[in-house]
Amino acid sequence: xxxxxxxxxxxxxxxxxxxxxxxxxxxxxxxxxxxxxxxxxxxxxxxxxxxxxxxxxxxxxxxxxxxxxxxxxxxxxxxxxxxxxxxxxxxxxxxxxxxxxxxxxxxxxxxxxxxxxxxxxxxxxxxxxxxxxxxxxxxxxxxxxxxxxxxxxxxxxxxxxxxxxxxxxxxxxxxxxxxxxxxxxxxxxxxxxxxxxxxxxxxxxxxxxxxxxxxxxxxxxxxxxxxxxxxxxxxxxxxxxxxxxxxxxxxxxxxxxxxxxxxxxxx
Amino acid sequence: xxxxxxxxxxxxxxxxxxxxxxxxxxxxxxxxxxxxxxxxxxxxxxxxxxxxxxxxxxxxxxxxxxxxxxxxxxxxxxxxxxxxxxxxxxxxxxxxxxxxxxxxxxxxxxxxxxxxxxxxxxxxxxxxxxxxxxxxxxxxxxxxxxxxxxxxxxxxxxxxxxxxxxxxxxxxxxxxxxxxxxxxxxxxxxxxxxxxxxxxxxxxxxxxxxxxxxxxxxxxxxxxxxxxxxxxxxxxxxxxxxxxxxxxxxxxxxxxxxxxxxxxxxxxxxxxxxxxxxxxxxxxxxxxxxxxxxxxxxxxxxxxxxxxxxxxxxxxxxxxxxxxxxxxxxxxxxxxxxxxxxxxxxxxxxxxxxxxxxxxxxxxxxxxxxxxxxxxxxxxxxxxxxxxxxxxxxxxxxxxxxxxxxxxxxxxxxxxxxxxxxxxxxxxxxxxxxxxxxxxxxxxxxxxxxxxxxxxxxxxxxxxxxxxxxxxxxxxxxxxxxxxxxxxxxxxxxxxxxxxxxxxxxxxxxxxxxxxxxxxxxxxxxxxxxxxxxxxxxxxxxxxxxxxxxxxxxxxxxxxxxxxxxxxxxxxxxxxxxxxxxxxxxxxxxx
Numbered sequence: 033x034x035x036x037x038x039x040x041x042x043x044x045x046x047x048x049x050x051x052x053x054x055x056x057x058x059x060x061x062x063x064x065x066x067x068x069x070x071x072x073x074x075x076x077x078x079x080x081x082x083x084x085x086x087x088x089x090x091x092x093x094x095x096x097x098x099x100x101x102x103x104x105x106x107x108x109x110x111x112x113x114x115x116x117x118x119x120x121x122x123x124x125x126x127x128x129x130x131x132x133x134x135x136x137x138x139x140x141x142x143x144x145x146x147x148x149x150x151x152x153x154x155x156x157x158x159x160x161x162x163x164x165x166x167x168x169x170x171x172x173x174x175x176x177x178x179x180x181x182x183x184x185x186x187x188x189x190x191x192x193x194x195x196x197x198x199x200x201x202x203x204x205x206x207x208x209x210x211x212x213x214x215x216x217x218x219x220x221x222x223x224x225x226x227x228x229x230x231x232x233x234x235x236x237x238x239x240x241x242x243x244x245x246x247x248x249x250x251x252x253x254x255x256x257x258x259x260x261x262x263x264x265x266x267x268x269x270x271x272x273x274x275x276x277x278x279x280x281x282x283x284x285x286x287x288x289x290x291x292x293x294x295x296x297x298x299x
Numbered sequence: 300x301x302x303x304x305x306x307x308x309x310x311x312x313x314x315x316x317x318x319x320x321x322x323x324x325x326x327x328x329x330x331x332x333x334x335x336x337x338x339x340x341x342x343x344x345x346x347x348x349x350x351x352x353x354x355x356x357x358x359x360x361x362x363x364x365x366x367x368x369x370x371x372x373x374x375x376x377x378x379x380x381x382x383x384x385x386x387x388x389x390x391x392x393x394x395x396x397x398x399x400x401x402x403x404x405x406x407x408x409x410x411x412x413x414x415x416x417x418x419x420x421x422x423x424x425x426x427x428x429x430x431x432x433x434x435x436x437x438x439x440x441x442x443x444x445x446x447x448x449x450x451x452x453x454x455x456x457x458x459x460x461x462x463x464x465x466x467x468x469x470x471x472x473x474x475x476x477x478x479x480x481x482x483x484x485x486x487x488x489x490x491x492x493x494x495x496x497x498x499x500x501x502x503x504x505x506x507x508x509x510x511x512x513x514x515x516x517x518x519x520x521x522x523x524x525x526x527x528x529x530x531x532x533x534x535x536x537x538x539x540x541x542x543x544x545x546x547x548x549x550x551x552x553x554x555x556x557x558x559x560x561x562x563x564x565x566x567x568x569x570x571x572x573x574x575x576x577x578x579x580x581x582x583x584x585x586x587x588x589x590x591x592x593x594x595x596x597x598x599x600x601x602x603x604x605x606x607x608x609x610x611x612x613x614x615x616x617x618x619x620x621x622x623x624x625x626x627x628x629x630x631x632x633x634x635x636x637x638x639x640x641x642x643x644x645x646x647x648x649x650x651x652x653x654x655x656x657x658x659x660x661x662x663x664x665x666x667x668x669x670x671x672x673x674x675x676x677x678x679x680x681x682x683x684x685x686x687x688x689x690x691x692x693x694x695x696x697x698x699x700x701x702x703x704x705x706x707x708x709x710x711x712x713x714x715x716x717x718x719x720x721x722x723x724x725x726x727x728x729x730x731x732x733x734x735x736x737x738x739x740x741x742x743x744x745x746x747x748x749x750x751x752x753x754x755x756x757x758x759x760x761x762x763x764x765x766x767x768x769x770x771x772x773x774x775x776x777x778x779x780x781x782x783x784x785x786x787x788x789x790x791x792x793x794x795x796x797x798x799x800x801x802x803x804x805x806x807x808x809x810x811x812x813x814x815x816x817x818x819x820x821x822x823x824x825x826x827x828x829x830x831x832x833x834x835x836x837x838x839x840x841x842x843x844x845x846x847x848x849x850x851x852x853x854x855x856x857x858x859x860x861x862x863x864x865x866x867x868x869x870x871x872x873x874x875x876x877x878x879x880x881x882x883x884x885x886x887x888x889x890x
Contacts, residue, residue, distance in 0.1 A: 034812040039609055046605040050598045057664050066665040068587040075845050079852045133433045133856050140739035143668035147582045149517050151851040154583035167752030171672035171741030173427050176350040179746040
């Protein structure tokens with residue numbers, strides 16, 4: 033075959049260029065450790081995500097000193113959780129799946145970008161060095177509300193970051209002789225144990241209860257208030273656990289007195 | 300009496316003309332939807348609900364990359380076969396058969412898409428060009444695509460039949476270069492379309508008819524990209540063919556090297572298909588190793604394009620020197636820049652060089668994280684299919700129209716303005732799209748304006764990018780108006796007796812310099828098939844093993860069909876008949 037000298041040179045240069053490209057990509061993978069989203073994760077049933085240990089409750093969890101895991105569900109047309117909150121200087125492994133159609137999970141202005149395919153779980157480890165707020169967009173067409181599908185990711189200063197959730201269960205109305213039970217549930221998604229104090233102020237009284245929640249566990253405590261001490265009427269209460277605060281009103285009401293007011297009961 | 304194509308092959312010229320006009324109709328529709336979505340997305344003019352944007356986008360994509368490109372290429376492939384073998388098609392009724400099948404198919408698909416604008420029917424297909432399940436279209440959408448693709452298969456069979464008949468009469472001759480290009484392209488297309496055929500016939504069509512309950516979204520997606528990447532070469536190779544066999548002639552010279560042109564087309568046949576997974580770099584469920592293999596294959600696909608760049612530029616230089624051009628770069632001035640056919644193709648080639656660079660970024664596996672599914676990608680393919688292919692097609696139209704109509708071109712100056720305007724419009728639009736992508740602006744969205752955050756431009760602003768895109772879109776629309784003015788003006792012209800003779804470029808280094816093995820189509824097809832088996836067997840098996848052949852339970856979206864039994868039966872019958880027809884035709888060809 034008759035090939036012109038210049039063309040031979042061009043051919044060699046072209047091959048060199050191609051080999052260089054492949055070498056740079058390989059360096060990115062091996063040298064810099066930019067792994068591709070792969071098939072490390074097992075499959076899931078997209079219609080049964082609510083029963084899934086990880087995706088039933090989309091969340092961020094601490095798994096190491098500066099290591100976190102985020103379980104994210106993409107669905108028409110939102111993300112869960114939203115916003116996603118992670119601390120600065122952390123390494124976060126995202127596990128992303130889709131509940132219905134194909135979406136993406138793409139953090140704007142970064143190279144964090146993956147498809148979210150029903151049945152498959154994308155795994156991606158990301159380092160967040162600086163505090164900042166990012167948008168999350170779906171960049172795969174997923175239906176008529178596609179353009180409304182967005183979320184947020186907040187990288188917060190370490191001291192402002194916590195992974196503790198609180199919920200309280202309180203009565204709103206009790207009878208004068210009954211006891212009012214204030215239950216506080218503390219969920220600790222950090223790795224370390226959490227030692228804290230639950231403070232309940234109701235009327236003029238203050239109750240304190242020490243609570244230790246093991247890492248990754250949930251604990252609850254119940255403070256029992258004798259309503260006789262409070263007396264009839266409305267009593268404002270406040271529950272404080274570290275930064276968390278919730279307030280409400282407890283009514284101590286005598287049902288018999290109410291009956292007298294009602295008047296139309298036949299006795 | 301002139302020696303134009305229509306004088307040599309009047310019956311074939313009618314087929315080519317029909318294909319061209321079908322192609323131009325699609326171009327017109329696609330262009331209208333293009334400007335609507337450009338103005339909507341950039342928020343300069345929003346007269347429809349954003350929900351309808353996706354119907355517009357589906358129509359823009361399918362009409363342009365399926366009907367415009369493929370109708371045009373069956374036209375020039377028919378021209379290439381008949382001209383280079385110097386014989387008419389074997390049976391013109393068969394040729395009208397495949398043309399009609401394609402036309403019926405794309406009409407069904409088009410109606411299914413456009414029905415999405417009205418609530419009068421429950422038919423819709425706003426699933427975009429990629430139709431990823433669990434998004435579901437009306438069965439008519441899938442069926443239309445099947446008929447269209449079967450039409451192209453039969454067209455390929457028609458051309459192979461011509462070649463076999465010619466070969467029987469000329470057993471010792473080399474395959475003429477244009478025919479060689481058509482045959483290798485079609486062999487690639489046969490392999491590539493297997494993916495989409497399986498995706499539609501085994502999964503999506505039965506699923507849309509309610510015959511099967513679920514599909515595996517990753518599997519149908521992978522099968523789509525098995526076809527979805529090589530389809531871009533199906534658009535591109537006719538443009539390459541024009542650069543090889545027409546551009547040197549229009550430049551006033553000869554093709555630099557016939558053997559290397561053959562090598563290029565063989566490389567495309569061999570490497571086009573085992574690369575599709577590079578569209579799935581960010582898909583969970585496909586191992587990194589498979590992505591790496593696809594990346595390597597893709598990078599080697601640069602080779603034929605780089606070779607083409609050399610050969611095309613060398614041929615142009617040869618032409619320029621024949622015309623008296625001198626100096627290291629001075630010869631550029633001697634090129635026929637006033638000829639719209641030349642200028643259009645040259646500008647298209649220039650844009651393709653830029654597209655090559657953004658394509659290298661896309662292909663760069665781990666670099667792809669930054670640009671995957673962003674506006675960058677849209678910028679990229681508006682340079683490739685939107686300019687390298689579309690502008691080449693429009694430019695050569697100015698040569699082909701007189702050849703197939705027997706009428707002189709209506710206005711060469713308008714034609715020259717048209718190709719230049721396209722180049723300028725696309726420069727604005729695609730550079731802004733690329734830059735927008737780097738900011739993280741997603742593709743395929745009606746309103747890239749979000750509540751919780753804003754895209755931050757390091758240089759310029761998002762408003763400036765939007766303005767460039769809208770301006771580009773308007774210029775491109777004007778360019779299309781000029782194009783259609785010429786098409787219509789030419790059709791209304793009187794018959795001309797002084798048309799240039801039909802023909803294509805001669806070569807400096809001819810087929811006698813090309814090793815015989817290059818013409819061994821069986822060998823190259825076998826290698827291509829082996830590479831496809833290597834690249835796809837394990838990924839596909841792994842996807843099926845992980846997610847199941849029919850996948851997990853997924854809910855079709857949107858719920859389009861509840862009671863389609865009657866339609867279903869009708870469609871089934873039609874489909875069966877078509878497949879039978881196709882089989883018969885193929886059997887006929889093989890005999």
